[in-house]
Amino acid sequence: MEKKGSHGFPVRDVREQFPALRRRYHHRPAVYFDGPGGSQVVQGTIDAIAGYLAGGGANLHGQFPTSHETEEMISGARSAMAELLGAKPSEIAFGPNMTTLNFSISRALARDWRQGDELVVTEIDHRANVDPWLAAAEDRGMKVRWIRVDPERLTLDLDDIEAVITERTRLVAVGLASNGVGTINDVARIAGLAKSRGALVAVDAVHAVPHFYVDRGLLNGDIVLCSAYKFFGPHVGVAAIREEVFETLRPYKVLPSPKYIPDKLETGTQNHEGIAGIKPAVEFIAGLGSGSTPREKLISGYAAIEAHENYLAEMIRSNLAGMPGVRLYQAPTHVKKTPTISFQVEGITPRQFCSRMAEEYSIFVADGDFYASTLADKLGVNQSGGWIRAGLAPYNTEEEAGRFIEAVKGILATL
Numbered sequence: 020m021e022k023k024g025s026h027g028f029p030v031r032d033v034r035e036q037f038p039a040l041r042r043r044y045h046h047r048p049a050v051y052f053d054g055p056g057g058s059q060v061v062q063g064t065i066d067a068i069a070g071y072l073a074g075g076g077a078n079l080h081g082q083f084p085t086s087h088e089t090e091e092m093i094s095g096a097r098s099a100m101a102e103l104l105g106a107k108p109s110e111i112a113f114g115p116n117m118t119t120l121n122f123s124i125s126r127a128l129a130r131d132w133r134q135g136d137e138l139v140v141t142e143i144d145h146r147a148n149v150d151p152w153l154a155a156a157e158d159r160g161m162k163v164r165w166i167r168v169d170p171e172r173l174t175l176d177l178d179d180i181e182a183v184i185t186e187r188t189r190l191v192a193v194g195l196a197s198n199g200v201g202t203i204n205d206v207a208r209i210a211g212l213a214k215s216r217g218a219l220v221a222v223d224a225v226h227a228v229p230h231f232y233v234d235r236g237l238l239n240g241d242i243v244l245c246s247a248y249k250f251f252g253p254h255v256g257v258a259a260i261r262e263e264v265f266e267t268l269r270p271y272k273v274l275p276s277p278k279y280i281p282d283k284l285e286t287g288t289q290n291h292e293g294i295a296g297i298k299p300a301v302e303f304i305a306g307l308g309s310g311s312t313p314r315e316k317l318i319s320g321y322a323a324i325e326a327h328e329n330y331l332a333e334m335i336r337s338n339l340a341g342m343p344g345v346r347l348y349q350a351p352t353h354v355k356k357t358p359t360i361s362f363q364v365e366g367i368t369p370r371q372f373c374s375r376m377a378e379e380y381s382i383f384v385a386d387g388d389f390y391a392s393t394l395a396d397k398l399g400v401n402q403s404g405g406w407i408r409a410g411l412a413p414y415n416t417e418e419e420a421g422r423f424i425e426a427v428k429g430i431l432a433t434l
């Protein structure tokens with residue numbers, strides 16, 4: 020049983036809901052510390068996907084039960100995502116993944132942009148929230164300005180933000196949490212300034228939504244993007260787009276796509292079985308909380324996840340910090356972070372290290388720059404294979420954190 024310190028979090032009950040956790044590797048239970056690359060999937064999602072496929076799927080607009088049921092199911096998924104992000108169901112669009120959705124949105128917005136307009140991106144972001152905007156800027160002859168990252172603090176440097184976001188800025192693209200080093204960015208501040216200058220704000224919340232409550236309204240984001248496979252669900256991308264922006268957005272039109280929101284962004288037949296798996300993933304988070312409304316349950320469910328994950332993350336961070344040869348890449352203590360712990364170990368490449376973690380200790384951790392490439396290049400870590408990234412999820416335990424710490428010590432002892 021989990022003991023005090025993990026805040027009474029029902030981790031055993033949680034684990035029961037994730038069948039993949041029964042997997043063993045080299046005769047030991049596998050430890051999944053690769054959550055930021057994609058979490059394991061909750062049973063409710065698996066059942067809903069299988070149930071949709073087994074129960075009779077259909078395309079939309081048919082006058083028969085499977086088609087009606089498909090439409091109802093999609094509408095339920097929109098409502099669940101609207102609740103999760105503090106948006107309206109009509110503002111929620113689905114797509115293959117965050118990157119593809121972001122591209123469709125950037126193409127559509129760029130149709131109304133002109134030479135001389137400006138875009139702002141950041142050095143800390145995943146390239147999925149940089150490159151679609153760079154492409155738009157190239158196509159339209161726009162200037163791109165960057166919000167720099169402070170390489171010592173691993174936070175965005177907002178000192179000259181007033182000069183970066185100008186009256187000519189059309190959109191600011193910023194990540195809510197860094198999938199590379201876990202830093203949670205002050206998006207509300209950046210968005211407040213962007214709004215005062217008349218710019219739109221696109222928030223990449225992919226690495227945030229698995230870990231804490233993301234309120235679209237509080238963030239002031241016009242476009243908020245996430246991916247359900249990072250929060251215990253299926254491989255489906257999700258965009259929440261503020262109604263006034265969405266109504267005027269001009270996605271490339273094909274005859275089968277309607278003119279109305281949110282469907283106009285969903286070109287082609289969607290991944291119905293995947294979308295069927297979204298609501299149970301949201302319900303899993305709400306199920307960890309309490310309260311009389313779905314919103315209250317989600318907020319308190321996230322609070323429980325945060326307390327549990329942060330407890331384990333601190334345990335790992337404080338142990339790694341004391342190990343000779345280990346270099347942690349973390350923002351200062353007072354800066355809020357996700358439970359994502361990136362580091363390098365002297366004398367071994369991240370790739371070799373992660374391979375030994377899997378083969379000798381049955382612990383799954385990933386290596387690389389995770390497409391937070393601008394940051395990794397700026398820090399110079401790409402020259403030595405990127406980071407080793409241990410990312411926690413609600414189903415991880417204190418015992419697994421202990422196994423991880425012992426495994427790192429074990430490898431260090433052989434170097």
Ligand SMILES: Cc1ncc(COP(=O)(O)O)c(C=O)c1O
Nearest residue numbers: 116117118145147198225226246
């Ligand atoms: C912060 C962040 N943004 C964007 C993405 C891209 O998401 P997707 O795989 O859904 O395109 C990822 C994926 O790792 C991510 O971590």
